[in-house]
Amino acid sequence: MFKAIKRMRRQEMMLLLFSIALVLAQVWTEMKIPDYMSSITMLVQTEGSEMSAIWQAGGIMMLLALLSTVIGLTSGYVSAMLGGLYSKHLRSDIFNKVQSFSLNEIDRFSTASLITRSTNDVTQMQMFIAGGLRMIIRTPISVIVALIKIWGKHWQWTSLTGGAIIAVICIVIVVIKYAHPRFRKMQDLTDELNKATRENLTGIRVIRAYNAEDYQEKKFEEANENLSYNMLAAQTIMSSTRPVMRFVNNGLTVGIYLIGAYLINETVGTTEALVTFSEMVVFSNYASRLLMSFMNLEMIFNMIPRASVAADRINEVLDCDLEITDGPETEGVKGKEGTVEFRNVSFSYPGTEGEVLSDISFTAEKGETVAFIGATGSGKTSLVNLIPRFYDVTKGEVLVDGRDVREYNQHALRNLIGYAPQTAVLFSGTVSSNIEYGEGGNHAEDEDSEAEVKRAVSIAQATEFVEKMENTYDAEITRGGTNVSGGQRQRLSVARVVYRKPEIYIFDDTFSALDFKTDRLLRSALKQETAGVTTLIVAQRIGTIRDADKIIVLDEGKAVGMGTHEELMRSCQVYREIAYTQLSEEELA
């Protein structure tokens, strides 16, 4: 957690120091006020003292009260600023760091976890820095000041207060030991409950079809009962301790007065009695503040572990070393434009043993279409992911435009490539904003981007449904593209590639969500568009790729065949197997 605090910028550090100073000042003024109460008590009890003296003491008290408020407000301002700035910078640092991550790092953390780290964990830290830190600083200071104030008055009072403090500490320990773990467990139990609900929602048709409503409900009720019991147990502990705390606090005051009565009785008639009397009034005040401070311990012990978990999780992200870094080059080798070459490439995912790809070599010349086919898990996606350098090879080289991808500036490399992933990704915005997405690609200065969007949409066979949408090309797309169907998402994703006019196209199983008819129309339109451009296609269906200049058959990470459809039908056993499962049905037609 200290590491997280060390991340503060100079300005925030200054604010933090200022905030500590303010806390000190505030505690001082607050503790000063009862002192004047003591003087007033003396004045009232002393015969013949001046009214003006009371006014004076009262005036100072008033000033102190105002001062304390001003300090309190300033302190509030400072911590709000501090928390705001800190969380802003922290959030920004994390976001930028994650943006620079390669898929390696994303895989390591998982997207969901990265989201929590950038949102909830940052909020946790902000709360801690803005509020918790102040309390943590304030508590010991208050304790010390209050102790100084009551020290050396009468041992009877001191020991009574000491006893009360021990009682409070015991209660705090009980809470920390028995209630806190239950509160922490609550999150898991709530997750369980939500999981049961989500399961019920996603499977609603199956549940109804199998008349399994009672079965699901029983599961839910179980999770619900667990949550309920756990919560009740935690609350019971909390509710039982609270009245005890109150009783200790109130009892302490009564006790102090009772002891005071004895003390005064012993010295009755002397000035010492008067002093004791005024001390008694003030002592009870300090003692109760002292007790309050100790009660705060419970909250602090609740806060620190939570904040420190959040801090650790954030540090993990910020301290993560990037495995893929930029090279210096921004252009390929002259005369090699539009080529992709694999030289003895082997690849395994970081932290895993088995090779996903082993010793793959091939060249895609400018204008060629190269297709990859093979069973799930044969390494097709991993292979194409190496080209835009989403991952780095373990052995060998991947060359784009005649240059190793590791020598490129990542920006420059990706400008050459148009990539459509297996699952189409759409962002919130409009149809156009999704198609025009990103930077780079081959766009003329004076290009009519609206016409280009329309052209791309029409090649992707999406014109019909886009023009049916409200506001057509400016139609709203919700986050994740949930307001269009899977096939439509896929087509918009293709349009995005086409709009980019890259040197190299990569389609990672992009066409499988389309029905045969659309698939066919799209591919024939695309064929004209990509004439003279290098195209790499990953596919499941033989029909999708049979026209390719080169088909590479992958099996468990190895290239077991390479050639045209006809060649492979003759020479490659794996390819024939795949072809027959699909052909046999189609030949029946």
Add this chain to the structure above:
Amino acid sequence: MAKKNSYQLGQANINSNRGPGRMRIAEKPRDFKGAAKKLLAYGKDILPQFILAFSASVLSVIMTLFGPDNLSKMTNLIEAGMKSGGVDIPAVIRVAIRSLLFYLFASVLILIQSLNLNRASQKLMRQMRNDISHKLNRIPLKSFDSSSFGDVLSRVTNDVDTIGMSLNMASSSVVTSITTFIGCTIMMLLTNVKLTAIVLTCSILGFLLMNVIIKRSQGYFTRRQSYLGLLNGHIEEMYAGHLIVKAYNGEDESREEFEYLNDKLFENNWKSQFISGITFPLMELLSNLGYVAVCVFGAMMAKAGTIPFGTIIAFIIYVRMFTMPMSMVANSITNLQSAAAACERVFEFLDVEEMEDESYKTQRMENIKGDVEFSHVHFGYDPDKIIINDFSANIEAGKKVAIVGPTGAGKTTMVNLLMRFYELNGGKISIDGIDTRDVTRENVHEQFCMVLQDSWLFEGTIRENIVYSMKDVSDEKVVEACKLVGLHNYISGLPNGYDTILSEDSNMSAGQRQLMTIARAMIQNAPLLILDEATSSVDTRTEQIVQDAMDLLTRGRTSFTIAHRLSTIRNADIILVMRDGDIVETGTHEELLQKGGFYSELWTSQFVNAEAI
């Protein structure tokens, strides 16, 4: 760049306002009284517990209120003793004991109050959650189309928490605060009218001032929440689309958007944080002002001999007791309002119209052969937009029906109607001559095996997933089904075999998951079958296994298949061709080809595709 205002307010971070921050955004219910009434009616079981809790809390406040009075008496006894030359110790002890007893009693009462409230509110929350879960399975699927119930539901789970919390904390604090406020005023008035007037003026003036500030600050809270939602939404979106952001060099664009939102959030964030922090020092000031005023004016009066010194002591405590509830009440009312809004949403959900109660239907389908007849079926998801117009067909037992059509033609509508997930707008569907509406839905469901495209598995063991809700299924049967679909070897190879627990991230492949659902359907062993063939996410070799299993399943059953395989379509006894939601053609493959309609157009495009190989 996406338009800023086109963003939906994300509800990504519902929990963010649950932190130590003292204030929440006031969420206004539409009708507070109505919501309260409904809640009262709903929770009438726990009402006695609530009343007991509240009575205990009122009593305990009254007990506590005597505290300062006792302290004042002690002070006066001591003061008198100082002047007369000897403190009446026995009298002081008597007061002290009385006072301690009062406090003890008050504490016990608080204990009674909070234990009761805990129990009662937990009971209510549990009941509410169970009712929601129960309700979920009683409302027609139709309701899930019209509104985003997924969203509503996630809110409902959170809303229940809000309701429980505010019942537990806010309601008791309102009761306590109001009692304290009134009781304190009475006690002060009884003790000394002038000092009371001073305290009241100080406090009320300050309180009004504070309210003005808080009112004006509400905007920042709402804005902070909405920017937080937007920002978190952006983060989620960019992380989820990381691959594309990278591939298209969209980092700068995304960063720009992020910085814009982050700046906006910061601005509203610190302001709202500051304002919520203002309350505390201001309350402190109020309390201090009252304290000083009591000290000074009290001292003057004590000097003049109009009041004993003990009164000052009592008042010092009253001032603190008095100012506290004012800030509490403001806070609690905000909480109660959120709770009322939450109540409205929960009851809205619980009041959604349920499916018709069918317990009166005594007719049952037993030992069905499997004849299915559609006669003059009319249906539309929206009754004003009928998409299936007057569809009739007669399917004999054991026949194979293929449902074909382009993507998005509404092929699942047929599933919805057969299973009676949706009710027809006209006509009828009968099985073995029995109108499906004359028997219970459960009885209809029992006649069908169903394998859908998304192979839904739940968290539980493999055996539980296969057996599911069927009763008395022997282990041998489960093994047999798995052997038939070709899963047995895989499952036996797992360390825990059939008792392996499937979790969300279990490493079962899509194909294996699909085989699991086929095995489940086999155990169900019903005379009718609904099958969705789409297997695009599966590689060709697995696809073959899945297809074999599916073929096995269709044997001896009347089957309705959402067909993607050409062989299925060709071999079907009857093909239903769908387009834009309606069934546009029916017939066998040859008949439809000869007809030269939509089907033949569809077929040709696939035929050409096949021929090209």
